[in-house]
Every structure is written in C-alpha cells, then in structure tokens.
Amino acid sequence: MKILRFLKPFIFLFIVSACAQGDPGGLDESYSYDQSYNEKYKDYGENPFVNVIEQPISTFSVDADGGSYTNMRRYINLGQNPPKESVRVEEYINYFTFDYPEPDGEEYISLNTELSACPWNLEHHLMRIGIKGKSIPDKELPASNYVFLIDVSGSMNSPDKLGILKTGFNTLVDQLGDLDKVAVVTYAGYAAVALPSTSCDQREKIHAVINGLGAGGSTAGAAGIITAYEIAQQNYIPEGNNRIILGSDGDYNVGPSSTEDLVKLIEEKRDNGIYLTVLGVGGGNLNDHMMEQLANNGNGTYEYIDNVSQIEKVFIHEKSKLYTIAKDCKIQVHFNPEMVEAYRLIGYENRALKEEDFEDDKKDAGEIGVNQTITALYEVGLKSTIPSSRYARLDFRYKKPGQEESRLLSQEIDSNPNDISMASENMRFVSSVAAFGMLIKESQYKGTITLKMVQDLSSNSATFDPHEYRKEFKELLQKVKK
Numbered sequence: 001m002k003i004l005r006f007l008k009p010f011i012f013l014f015i016v017s018a019c020a021q022g023d024p025g026g027l028d029e030s031y032s033y034d035q036s037y038n039e040k041y042k043d044y045g046e047n048p049f050v051n052v053i054e055q056p057i058s059t060f061s062v063d064a065d066g067g068s069y070t071n072m073r074r075y076i077n078l079g080q081n082p083p084k085e086s087v088r089v090e091e092y093i094n095y096f097t098f099d100y101p102e103p104d105g106e107e108y109i110s111l112n113t114e115l116s117a118c119p120w121n122l123e124h125h126l127m128r129i130g131i132k133g134k135s136i137p138d139k140e141l142p143a144s145n146y147v148f149l150i151d152v153s154g155s156m157n158s159p160d161k162l163g164i165l166k167t168g169f170n171t172l173v174d175q176l177g178d179l180d181k182v183a184v185v186t187y188a189g190y191a192a193v194a195l196p197s198t199s200c201d202q203r204e205k206i207h208a209v210i211n212g213l214g215a216g217g218s219t220a221g222a223a224g225i226i227t228a229y230e231i232a233q234q235n236y237i238p239e240g241n242n243r244i245i246l247g248s249d250g251d252y253n254v255g256p257s258s259t260e261d262l263v264k265l266i267e268e269k270r271d272n273g274i275y276l277t278v279l280g281v282g283g284g285n286l287n288d289h290m291m292e293q294l295a296n297n298g299n300g301t302y303e304y305i306d307n308v309s310q311i312e313k314v315f316i317h318e319k320s321k322l323y324t325i326a327k328d329c330k331i332q333v334h335f336n337p338e339m340v341e342a343y344r345l346i347g348y349e350n351r352a353l354k355e356e357d358f359e360d361d362k363k364d365a366g367e368i369g370v371n372q373t374i375t376a377l378y379e380v381g382l383k384s385t386i387p388s389s390r391y392a393r394l395d396f397r398y399k400k401p402g403q404e405e406s407r408l409l410s411q412e413i414d415s416n417p418n419d420i421s422m423a424s425e426n427m428r429f430v431s432s433v434a435a436f437g438m439l440i441k442e443s444q445y446k447g448t449i450t451l452k453m454v455q456d457l458s459s460n461s462a463t464f465d466p467h468e469y470r471k472e473f474k475e476l477l478q479k480v481k482k
Contacts, residue, residue, distance in 0.1 A: 038285050042288075043084075047344055056335045059354065059355050060330070060352050061351040062131065065091045066091055068087060070310055076480060090348045096429070097373050098375055098429075100130045109133060113411060114415055119457060127379075131375070131396065141320065144237070145236060146181065146243055146245060147244045149225065149247070151219065152217075154218070160281060164307075168311040168314070168315055173203055173207060178200055182206050183232075184210065194213065195209040222261070224246075236272075239402060251287060262290065267298075276299060278300060299327065321370065325368055325369060329366050329396070332355075333392050333393070333395075339391045377430055379445070426464075433473070
C-alpha cells in the first residue's frame with residue numbers, strides 16, 4: 001500500500017499523457033478529454049456582437065485571475081488540448097503584465113486605450129483598454145495578516161497537490177517581513193488550527209508546521225472557510241493586508257459543498273475587509289468552476305499552480321498583487337453610434353454587470369493589486385476611421401482600500417486606428433494572446449486565426465518582458481506546433 005500511495009501521482013500523470021490523441025498541437029481538431037477524471041468547468045459561452053444603436057453601453061467587472069491560462073499550460077505540457085469549456089480568454093490576457101503608465105497624483109489607477117486593425121477580421125478593428133494599479137515599493141507595503149487555508153483531505157495526497165502547496169506557502173513565508181503574521185488552518189473531515197497567528201520572526205516554527213502537514217480523509221471545505229475567516233478577523237490589522245490564501249483541488253464532500261452553497265458562504269464573509277486568494281492544484285478531480293467562483297465572490301483572485309515556476313510568479317515576482325490597491329473595479333464603455341456600428345467584448349463573459357450596477361457602490365466587483373495591470377479587448381465594427389474622432393468614452397470606477405465611496409475616472413477613446421503592424425507592442429501582444437485563447441476555445445468568432453498568426457503577432461512584441469513570461473508564451477506556442 002505504501003508503494004501504491006507513492007506511485008499514485010505518477011500513475012495519474014502517465015494515464016493523462018496516454019489519453020492524448022494524435023497530434024497534440026492539432027487545435028483544429030476536437031480536444032482529447034476524458035470526463036472520467038471528473039474535472040469541473042463551466043462553459044459561459046461567448047459574448048456576441050452588439051448593435052450600438054440598440055445597446056450603446058457595455059458594463060463589466062474587472063477580472064484579475066490567471067488560473068485559466070496556467071491550467072491550459074498544464075494540458076499542453078501533458079500533450080493535450082485543454083477542454084474548451086476551461087478557456088476564459090480574459091484570464092489568458094491578464095496572466096501577463098503590460099507596459100502601462102503609472103497613475104497620476106492621488107489616483108491609484110491609470111487608464112490607457114488604443115485602436116488598431118483586427119488581424120483575424122480585416123473588416124473590423126480592436127479596441128484595447130489598459131488599467132494599471134499604483135506601484136508601491138516592497139518596504140512601504142503595509143503589514144500582513146495571512147491565514148493559509150490548506151486542504152489536507154485524501155484527494156490532496158499527491159506531489160502536484162499538497163506537495164506543491166507546501167512548497168508555495170514556504171516560499172511566501174520566506175518573502176514576508178518580521179512584522180507580518182501567518183496562521184495555518186487545515187481541513188479534511190473537519191477544520192483544525194494547525195498554527196495560531198504567528199509573527200514571521202518565527203519562520204522556522206511556521207515552516208515546521210507547513211512541512212509536517214499530511215493528507216487523508218474527507219473534505220469539509222465549508223468548515224475550513226468559516227474557521228479561516230474567524231482567525232483572520234481575530235488578528236485583523238487595521239489598514240493592513242488581511243488575506244486568506246486557500247489551496248485546494250476543490251473536491252469538497254462534507255457539509256455545504258455545492259458551488260452555490262460555498263459562494264453564499266463567501267459572500268457573507270467578504271465585507272469585513274478580508275481578501276481571498278484561491279490556489280487550484282492538481283488534476284483528475286479539479287473543480288475549476290468552484291475555485292474561480294469562490295475567488296470571484298470573495299474579493300480575490302484565482303490562480304492555478306501547475307509547476308514551481310508558477311509558485312515563483314505568484315509568491316515572488318508578483319507578490320505585490322497580494323496587496324489590494326483598488327476594490328470593486330468596474331468598467332463602462334459608451335460607444336459613439338455615429339462612429340461605431342457594433343462591438344464584442346472578448347472574454348469577461350461571467351463578469352457582466354447591468355448598466356445601473358456601475359454607479360451602485362454596494363455592487364461587488366473585482367479587485368486590482370499593487371502594480372497589477374488589467375487589459376480588456378473589444379472587437380468593433382467602425383462606420384468610419386476619421387482621425388481624432390470620438391469612438392467611445394471609457395468610464396472606470398474603483399474604491400481605495402478602506403473607503404466605501406467609489407471614484408470615477410474617464411477617458412475619451414479617440415486615437416487614430418493603426419494597422420496592427422504599426423500598433424503598440426501592448427496591442428500586438430494582447431492580440432496574440434486573445435487570438436490563441438479564441439483558437440483553443442474554438443470560438444465562432446475566430447475568423448482567420450491560425451497558430452502562425454498567433455506566433456507572428458507575438459514574435460516582435462516581447463521587448464517589455466520583466467520575468468520572461470512572454471518568452472515562455474512563445475515557447476509554449478512551439479510545443480503546440482510540434
């Protein structure tokens with residue numbers, strides 16, 4: 001039995017790899033996906049084209065997640081195309097950081113827009129919206145109150161699940177300052193406090209608890225969530241970074257365990273100034289839909305951890321994203337019917353808001369972290385390309401941390417539409433990533449997109465690449481091609 005437990009994760013990887021059919025890069029063919037693995041995804045469909053005369057205003061919440069992209073990368077590295085239901089194109093886009101300007105003055109957010117020709121439909125154009133959260137040096141970031149909420153149920157007994165989470169949480173502890181605090185809550189058949197809130201000047205004690213975790217039993221996720229919020233509230237730091245980091249495969253089976261039940265539980269907890277980061281791990285029984293929805297409704301973000309490099313991205317290179325700089329962030333675009341005939345928002349299908357939600361400060365929306373960029377892309381049909389014309393107006397609302405009244409930023413979208421070859425590096429690269437997502441999703445709007453088009457768009461748009469994630473994207477495209 002001990003030998004079987006040791007081999008279990010490797011047997012799983014062998015089986016998944018063996019399920020790849022034919023050419024792993026054949027994106028024009030149906031993907032190979034075995035439902036017996038019981039991975040759960042939600043197909044939100046695709047935003048359609050909207051006639052501007054009928055509906056001139058588009059409203060949605062920002063999405064700062066990156067989980068869909070790294071989950072795709074797991075499949076590609078196993079020699080498979082991912083399930084098209086798993087593709088959320090906005091998360092492919094927002095996995096990457098873009099070169100946007102810093103906010104001015106007292107604002108914590110900057111806006112950046114651009115128009116270019118659409119490479120996969122020459123009769124259309126692309127409208128890019130770029131948003132950037134204020135940069136703050138690490139030494140000036142507020143003290144943190146973290147609760148690590150770790151699933152230690154039997155389904156987590158694998159190196160690519162509990163094993164990689166332990167590596168990740170240990171990595172984060174090494175990045176924290178002595179004034180930061182960490183508590184560890186675990187759950188299997190019941191919730192337990194493995195470590196009360198402890199200052200990070202006792203790192204060895206924290207590491208010892210994390211390293212000593214083992215997996216076994218059923219999964220009482222709701223009990224773990226309730227306990228984690230209680231611990232976070234007891235150790236709350238006013239004007240600090242109060243955050244729960246949940247690591248799990250989402251395979252809950254004790255107590256309230258449906259997505260609806262757990263989302264309701266999270267919604268009841270989110271208004272107390274405590275943020276939520278959700279880390280999905282492993283395969284075979286990954287409940288991607290639940291994990292993404294918990295983060296969406298819990299004032300947080302969802303990341304899928306597929307390898308050690310992703311741990312470095314989340315907990316080292318982009319650790320500042322764990323500090324919220326803007327909350328309840330909403331985008332509203334007013335299209336000019338004299339210049340724009342129709343539009344389609346690429347991605348963000350499960351982030352749509354009603355028009356009246358934009359000015360409702362009680363309506364929950366997405367969060368943006370320190371130094372984080374968010375990008376949205378519209379495909380638009382223009383009536384004319386007259387220079388310096390007003391094609392649309394971008395309105396953006398957000399709240400500073402600790403404030404309950406939103407701030408309004410506005411910007412006219414009146415730049416001259418360029419050919420994609422003359423567009424900014426930001427536009428060329430986001431076009432490449434969006435096209436790739438549409439290709440994998442088998443989008444009905446993919447037009448003339450090919451893998452070669454994706455490669456060509458990305459080939460000369462990696463000058464801004466602080467940690468070489470754009471380079472890695474181009475290498476991933478080579479794997480797909482082969």
